[in-house]
Amino acid sequence: MGTQRYLLGKLGQVLLTLFFILTFNFFLFRVLPGDPVSLLVRTTGAELTPEQQDELRAELGLDQPIFPAQYLTFLGDMVTLDLGESTILQPGRSVLEMFTERMGRSLILLVASTAASVALGMLMGIYGGWRRGKTFDNFSMGSSMVLYSMPEFVLGIILLLIFSGWLGWFPTGGYTDPVADYTGIAYVTDVINHMALPFMTLTLAYLGEYYLLMRSSLLDVMGEEFITLARAKGVREKWVLRRHAVRNALLPTVTLIALSFGFVLGGAITVELVFTYPGVGLLSFQALVDRDFPVLQGTFLFFSVGVMLANFIADLLYGYLDPRVRAS
Amino acid sequence: MRRARRAVVATAVLGTLVGLTLTGTAALAQDSSPATDEKITFVAATTNDMTTVNPFKAIESPEYEVLSLNYDLLLNFAKVDLGPSPGLAESWSKSDDGLTWTFNMRPGMTWQDGEPITGADVAFTFSKIVEYKLGTSLDYLPYSDVDSFQGDDTTFTWTTEVPTVAPEIPPWIYIVPEHIWSEFDKEGFRKWAFDPASPPIGSGPFQMTEWDEGQSWTLTANPNYWGGAPKIDEYVVKRYNNEDAMVTALKNGEIDYLSGIGPDLFDSLNGQQGIKTWVGPATGFAQFSMNACDLSTTVAEYCADTGTTGHPALLDPAVRQAISHAIDRQTLVDRILGGYGAPGATIVPPFASYWHYAPTAEETFAFDIVKANEILDTAGYADTNGNGTREVPGGGDELEFRFILRSEDEQAPDLGRFISGWLSEIGISTKTEVLTDGKLINAWYANDYDLYIWGWGPDPDPDFILSTFTSGQCGSWSDTCYSNAEYDALYDSQQTATTREERQAIIHEMQQIIYRDVPEVVLYYDQSLEAYRSDRWTGLEENISPQPEGFLWGQYTAYSALTVAPIGAGGTTASTSSGISPIVWLAVAGGVIVLVGVVMLARRGKSDEDVA
Numbered sequence: 001m002g003t004q005r006y007l008l009g010k011l012g013q014v015l016l017t018l019f020f021i022l023t024f025n026f027f028l029f030r031v032l033p034g035d036p037v038s039l040l041v042r043t044t045g046a047e048l049t050p051e052q053q054d055e056l057r058a059e060l061g062l063d064q065p066i067f068p069a070q071y072l073t074f075l076g077d078m079v080t081l082d083l084g085e086s087t088i089l090q091p092g093r094s095v096l097e098m099f100t101e102r103m104g105r106s107l108i109l110l111v112a113s114t115a116a117s118v119a120l121g122m123l124m125g126i127y128g129g130w131r132r133g134k135t136f137d138n139f140s141m142g143s144s145m146v147l148y149s150m151p152e153f154v155l156g157i158i159l160l161l162i163f164s165g166w167l168g169w170f171p172t173g174g175y176t177d178p179v180a181d182y183t184g185i186a187y188v189t190d191v192i193n194h195m196a197l198p199f200m201t202l203t204l205a206y207l208g209e210y211y212l213l214m215r216s217s218l219l220d221v222m223g224e225e226f227i228t229l230a231r232a233k234g235v236r237e238k239w240v241l242r243r244h245a246v247r248n249a250l251l252p253t254v255t256l257i258a259l260s261f262g263f264v265l266g267g268a269i270t271v272e273l274v275f276t277y278p279g280v281g282l283l284s285f286q287a288l289v290d291r292d293f294p295v296l297q298g299t300f301l302f303f304s305v306g307v308m309l310a311n312f313i314a315d316l317l318y319g320y321l322d323p324r325v326r327a328s
Numbered sequence: 329m330r331r332a333r334r335a336v337v338a339t340a341v342l343g344t345l346v347g348l349t350l351t352g353t354a355a356l357a358q359d360s361s362p363a364t365d366e367k368i369t370f371v372a373a374t375t376n377d378m379t380t381v382n383p384f385k386a387i388e389s390p391e392y393e394v395l396s397l398n399y400d401l402l403l404n405f406a407k408v409d410l411g412p413s414p415g416l417a418e419s420w421s422k423s424d425d426g427l428t429w430t431f432n433m434r435p436g437m438t439w440q441d442g443e444p445i446t447g448a449d450v451a452f453t454f455s456k457i458v459e460y461k462l463g464t465s466l467d468y469l470p471y472s473d474v475d476s477f478q479g480d481d482t483t484f485t486w487t488t489e490v491p492t493v494a495p496e497i498p499p500w501i502y503i504v505p506e507h508i509w510s511e512f513d514k515e516g517f518r519k520w521a522f523d524p525a526s527p528p529i530g531s532g533p534f535q536m537t538e539w540d541e542g543q544s545w546t547l548t549a550n551p552n553y554w555g556g557a558p559k560i561d562e563y564v565v566k567r568y569n570n571e572d573a574m575v576t577a578l579k580n581g582e583i584d585y586l587s588g589i590g591p592d593l594f595d596s597l598n599g600q601q602g603i604k605t606w607v608g609p610a611t612g613f614a615q616f617s618m619n620a621c622d623l624s625t626t627v628a629e630y631c632a633d634t635g636t637t638g639h640p641a642l643l644d645p646a647v648r649q650a651i652s653h654a655i656d657r658q659t660l661v662d663r664i665l666g667g668y669g670a671p672g673a674t675i676v677p678p679f680a681s682y683w684h685y686a687p688t689a690e691e692t693f694a695f696d697i698v699k700a701n702e703i704l705d706t707a708g709y710a711d712t713n714g715n716g717t718r719e720v721p722g723g724g725d726e727l728e729f730r731f732i733l734r735s736e737d738e739q740a741p742d743l744g745r746f747i748s749g750w751l752s753e754i755g756i757s758t759k760t761e762v763l764t765d766g767k768l769i770n771a772w773y774a775n776d777y778d779l780y781i782w783g784w785g786p787d788p789d790p791d792f793i794l795s796t797f798t799s800g801q802c803g804s805w806s807d808t809c810y811s812n813a814e815y816d817a818l819y820d821s822q823q824t825a826t827t828r829e830e831r832q833a834i835i836h837e838m839q840q841i842i843y844r845d846v847p848e849v850v851l852y853y854d855q856s857l858e859a860y861r862s863d864r865w866t867g868l869e870e871n872i873s874p875q876p877e878g879f880l881w882g883q884y885t886a887y888s889a890l891t892v893a894p895i896g897a898g899g900t901t902a903s904t905s906s907g908i909s910p911i912v913w914l915a916v917a918g919g920v921i922v923l924v925g926v927v928m929l930a931r932r933g934k935s936d937e938d939v940a
Contacts, residue, residue: 165580173568189910275570278543290379
């Protein structure tokens with residue numbers, strides 16, 4: 001019962017946040033100077049008479065007052081997932097379709113690299129924190145600081161020069177090899193090869209952060225009295241670590257991981273750019289450069305919903321990790 | 329008990345996984361050996377993306393490249409000087425009154441779907457351009473209406489209202505098959521888009537067959553091309569967002585050709601084993617524009633409507649000429665372009681060698697700060713209040729100009745610093761603003777600026793770039809709303825000149841006027857920078873166009889696309905894609921699984937003891 005109410009409450013929060021994000025998105029794009037029709041005329045060089053421009057405005061509903069008519073239409077469109085059509089990048093194509101085509105690629109990359117960096121970073125953090133000041137800790141502390149402070153695109157280009165330029169192991173960009181028509185296992189391998197460098201870059205870029213988080217969180221917990229108590233009871237060191245220290249140290253780490261997901265998304269844009277990896281990040285960059293507002297609006301929505309979901313999942317995990325949260 | 333069972337399950341799962349991995353590896357070992365197709369593929373890379381390959385909508389250079397390979401023009405751009413040369417039309421002549429042009433179609437040509445190509449296809453394409461006015465820069469078929477074009481199986485005739493050389497310009501319009509396009513109305517023309525299920529039917533040496541948006545596109549050779557079959561099977565363009573990655577890809581052999589990189593990266597390719605760098609023609613220029621909205625000329629109405637805010641001193645030719653003297657164009661070429669370019673002069677770039685006018689030594693605005701100061705002194709601009717900036721004679725405004733730079737141009741900050749520095753030496757101060765293209769376009773339409781820097785990439789024929797300085801283009805393509813009745817009249821007369829020589833003389837005079845009057849300063853002509861794998865490919869350098877300085881690839885009319893061939897004419901695919909083989913990946917995956925499994929089992933064993 002408690003769990004159910006906790007979940008429902010969280011879900012309500014998510015929906016409320018979504019509503020605010022949508023509203024913010026709507027007004028953000030309406031305060032930009034210039035109306036879409038004149039922008040379309042200028043950027044595409046289309047010759048439209050003033051009457052045709054008015055017609056187009058009516059067709060797009062731009063002759064209606066922004067509030068409430070346009071706003072309500074907008075909310076309706078969002079609920080039915082009608083994100084409109086691309087104006088510049090792929091004129092006339094549905095934005096939703098462009099997303100579904102690319103979303104999978106970005107999700108695989110993001111989920112795999114986040115999982116890898118969280119898992120590795122936390123394991124290293126636990127080990128390093130437990131054996132503070134030992135060789136492993138000193139080494140991983142130093143390298144984590146370097147990775148943590150290095151911008152993703154620098155790391156990406158370094159890895160590119162090493163693994164593509166020097167060793168020749170991985171391709172320099174893209175999602176598949178456009179020359180060969182691979183099928184079956186060869187196709188999967190080709191995709192994995194193309195994904196290897198973006199994956200490595202994102203994993204390494206955030207590994208340091210998770211390592212530092214986990215390590216410091218563990219060190220905090222190790223100073224608590226219940227640890228001393230556990231040791232005094234004669235519990236083996238290994239069990240002090242697993243049952244008492246790590247479990248409690250996980251809580252702040254999970255929160256921070258969820259919070260940092262927004263930065264990971266930002267990093268994904270950079271990494272997709274460096275490796276010309278055709279995901280949602282690259283799409284958002286191109287939409288921004290070419291001023292394709294419907295697509296840009298879609299990417300905003302995508303990223304904000306992504307961050308929101310990450311926080312929702314963190315809340316759920318929280319409830320699982322710490323029963324006190326559910327109860328309260 | 330429960331734990332023991334878990335250990336058993338884990339072992340079973342692990343065993344299955346290892347087994348699967350091994351079988352997979354074995355299967356792959358068999359799978360990966362043969363079946364390598366003998367396709368010859370030439371792979372190019374670009375940082376420019378395409379948005380459409382609609383022959384009536386294209387704007388960007390990669391889009392034009394695809395069109396030039398997929399379709400043909402009535403007349404081609406000659407290999408050496410880009411003048412009119414046989415295309416779909418084998419020969420042509422004009423009537424004595426100069427009004428009717430007759431083009432004889434090359435016999436035996438077919439569309440990529442096997443239908444014959446006729447003069448009627450040309451007449452159809454041209455009349456639709458005139459009828460639909462789709463609003464691209466393709467629409468220049470002057471002195472003609474829908475009925476000007478007639479075609480039958482073997483000829484195409486073009487009748488104009490006045491004698492003109494326009495039919496020989498040559499019109500940059502890709503001819504489309506009537507039997508396919510006649511079913512579309514205007515909206516159909518506008519909406520037409522690439523569909524891999526029915527590739528675009530043209531007449532060119534290649535046909536676009538695949539397009540992975542934003543990533544790559546593929547053109548397949550047309551073995552029945554009237555100019556002979558290409559020597560490659562496929563041409564693939566890979567798109568990069570990152571120039572470093574592109575250069576790395578050329579070095580490790582993933583791609584065969586690249587263009588459009590900056591001078592530093594280009595230099596890094598110099599002397600690399602197996603790579604040849606190539607400095608091509610200067611086809612574009614950077615322009616320094618000055619607001620010329622003059623309320624006493626024919627553009628007054630538009631300028632007044634927009635409420636122009638241009639500085640009045642810029643309407644004085646003396647000020648503009650002094651500025652032209654104060655800009656050291658050679659330094660810009662050396663420092664901004666790394667030496668890959670030429671100092672700017674007239675508005676028709678030198679690659680259009682027949683039309684380009686090079687100012688004489690006497691006409692040239694040499695870099696001369698002293699002379700620039702003298703001009704301003706003589707014209708009465710003096711610094712009366714001693715603040716280092718001159719004022720308009722008679723107690724007028726300070727010579728302080730708003731100077732707009734593009735945020736989307738990497739070179740803009742350096743260009744801005746150089747020019748502001750020089751201008752301050754002649755008592756002109758500048759207030760620099762960095763704007764996005766969108767905002768600059770707004771400022772430009774509203775005539776709300778004094779100075780800005782942008783660029784042009786003119787066609788081989790100068791008609792279009794010359795038109796942008798006519799009064800009628802104010803509020804449309806004109807950079808500065810420059811207006812000069814003499815120039816406007818010359819523009820019309822170059823369109824109706826009846827011989828090429830006569831037209832050349834007029835066009836030279838027009839360039840002189842713009843150069844002398846300085847509505848804008850052409851800062852430099854930037855050269856195209858290309859590089860390719862010379863250890864694998866031949867047939868490029870011998871066929872550059874134009875000449876003597878020309879493009880290796882991406883030419884106005886595709887010459888090298890027909891001759892490029894792998895060295896050794898072996899027939900194997902020249903480019904190998906890099907990547908680790910599936911076996912290695914499976915081995916890695918297998919290794920990880922085994923490792924995790926072993927650790928897990930070891931721990932389980934121990935934990936059983938611990939609990940006790």
